Amino acid sequence: MFRHWKKMLGLGMAGYAGYDYTTREKIMWRNLRTLKAGAVILINYKWRFSPENVEQIHEETAEELYNMCRENDGLYVKFGQAVAASEHMLPPSYFKWFSLLQDKAKAVEYEAVRKIIKEDLGSNPEDIFEEFEQEPVASASIAQVHRAKLKTGETVAVKIQKPNIQKQFGYDMFMHKLFLQVLEYAFDLPLTPFHESIEENLAKEIDFNIEAENSKKCKILFQKLGRKEIYVPNIYDQYTSKRTLVMEWIDGIKITEESQLVQQGYDIKGILNSIIEAFAEQIFITGFTHADPHPGNLLVRRNPQDTQKQQIVLLDYGLCFQVSENFRLQYCSLWKSLFLQDSQALKDIVKQWGIQDDEQFASFQLMRPYNKNKPLTDKISKEDVYNLQMKFKGDFKKMLGDTNKFPKDLLFINRNMNLVRSINKKLGSQVNRINLMAKYSVKGLHEDTNTLKKKFNLIWFETRLMFSSIFYKLVQAWFKFFKGKGFEDILDEEMKKAIQQKYAEYGMVPPDEKTFNA
Structure with a gap:
């Protein structure tokens, strides 16, 4: 049996x-x-x-x-x-x-796309669109995008979720x-x-109705912030469902296509400055943040209203999040304390998040070594960078402490900052990212400057920002002139050298340059 x-x-x-x-x-x-x-x-x-x-x-x-x-x-x-x-x-x-x-x-085949449009919108593609390109122009992890033209004549991007998701x-x-x-x-x-x-x-990211709402919210907030150089494409609500999203088609150059941008006369430093400032405003001022600004989601074009000006088009609003007002203010205070090296304020903030190692956590936020006894303008040694990587791997558990208190939104803030950092590095590290973050962290606190002491503190902070910017420009110019690389590239290279040196010290064969570059 x-x-x-x-x-x-x-x-x-x-x-x-x-x-x-x-x-x-x-x-x-x-x-x-x-x-x-x-x-x-x-x-x-x-x-x-x-x-x-x-x-x-x-x-x-x-x-x-x-x-x-x-x-x-x-x-x-x-x-x-x-x-x-x-x-x-x-x-x-x-x-x-x-x-x-x-x-x-x-990418999935056109028949699967056609079936989703029919199921979600109640009509076949030919009943909605005058033209519909069956081959997708882009295919990502959960969706693909087709170019189409509505019966009314507008060219649109049709985002279709893959049927198995x-x-x-x-x-x-x-x-x-x-x-x-x-x-x-x-x-x-x-x-x-x-x-x-x-x-x-x-779960929110695979619901395109939520993405449509995120897109509209970002558009309103950028308008309130006066960010005319950041553009959010319009959404066609009548063609939006859980698996289908139709939006304005935008032609532009991908943010990391540096040679093409330079050839067409775009100001790379101005583009980087706008991107870093816009996301800093989202994180520190509105608290509503786009967490997926990878290069494929950032296009550059001429402003249709004024072709002398450049405009950054931000796409894909599936991964956005809103933090609480209390956390937003805490995070502003965290960055202010990092820049001013107020070690007690830093400890007080991270303690509320269940974090025990404040210096390690600060390094993780800055994405560079942090030492409370050294100003952020100090040159970073290869020993600093190596110790950062080794300490992070060895003390991750110790650093987090009580994970029940850890604000999970930090995962997505760090994702945003990491992607922005990589774009800055790719385009030559022309902008002092840390300075801009610190600047907007103070703006986000909305501190009352009526008292003489607070006015003095604000002036002192702005002065430090100014000297930090001057120092960064000098260091950046030094690296560019003598090494032909940007600041973020030098950081990565110093880390590589430090790791190779440690391998040699332990009698191990270090990774070669080809492996690192790959």
């Missing part, structure tokens, strides 16, 4: 595996790949890892995780792209592999939580407290 049921169970599982393989979602196969990748991580880092094979372990594990994300597609590609955006915190092998995911999102979401989030639980148990790191916030925000 037992053999009979065992055989039936085996046949049933084999039958389901066959059925699952033929479906678009491939739930079981995706989960099996994830479990395999989790096992590889455990085996490699828990039992095989040693000073002699560290590079081999990094390479093998990064490749395994990359293959998992590439094959599973969907949200896995999004997770992988987030890893690629954190290159300054990860071994070079991970950046080498995960950066390949930037252009690896698979909704069905895969619950399973993907379950596997994400399981993945974190295993890593948490194996490596004694506080990872699962962040799962709930990630799942909540991703």
Whole structure:
């Protein structure tokens, strides 16, 4: 009897595996790949890892995780792209592999797109659009974009969610939580407290009705801030649903196409300044922030109202969030204390967030080494950068302390700041990012300057900002003249040199320059 049921169970599982393989979602196969990748991580880092094979372990594990994300597609590609955006915190092998995911999102066939439009909007594409390009102009992790023309003549971008995303979401989030639980148990790191916030925000991101509302809110707030150089495309509400979003078509140059921007006479420094200031205003003043400003979501064009002026077009509002007023003010105070090196104020703020190591946390926020005894204008040594990376890896758990108090919105603020930092670096580090953040943190406090003491403090702060800007310009000019690179590039290079030196000290073969550059 037992053999009979065992055989039936085996046949049933084999039958389901066959059925699952033929479906678009491939739930079981995706989960099996994830479990395999989790096992590889455990085996490699828990039992095989040693000073002699560290590079081999990094390479093998990064490749395994990359293959998992590439094959599973969907949200896995999004997770992988987030890893690629954190290159300054990860071994070079991970950046080498995960950066390949930037252009690896698979597109779905036109028939699937047509079916979604029919189901969500109640009409076939030919009934809504005069023209509809069947080949997508872009394909991302959860959606793809087609160019079309409405019956009324307007050219539009039609964003269509991939048909498997909704069905895969619950399973993907379950596997994400399981993945974190295993890593948490194996490596004694506080990872699962962040799962709930990630799942909540991703659930919003796959609802295009929410994205449409985020877009309109950003448009209103930028107008209130007087940011005429930041443009938010118009949304066509009548063609918006959970899986379909129709918006104004915008022609522009991707923010990182530096040679093309220079050739057409754009002011790179002015563009960077506008981007950093606009996002600083979102973080410190409105509290409503776009958390996904990667290069594909930032285009540059001439202002249609005044072609002498340039304009930055901000796309994709799926991942936006609103922080509480209390947290916004706390975060403003945090950055003010960082710049003024008010160590007691810094400790008081991070203590409320359950963070025990204030200097380590400050380094994480600034994305550069922080020392309370050194002003932010001091030159950063390679020892500082190496110690930052080593300390972060070794003391992550200690730094966080009580994860129940940790504000989860910091995950998305840091995502925004990390992407903005990488754009600044890509375009030559022409803008003092830290200075601008500090400037808007003080503006965000809306402090009363009626008292003589507060007026003096504000003047003193502005003076320090001015000297910091002068110092940054001198350092930037020095690096450009003698090394031909920007400030953020020098930071990364010093980190690489420090790591290579430490490998040599321990008798290990250091990664070569080709590996780092990859």
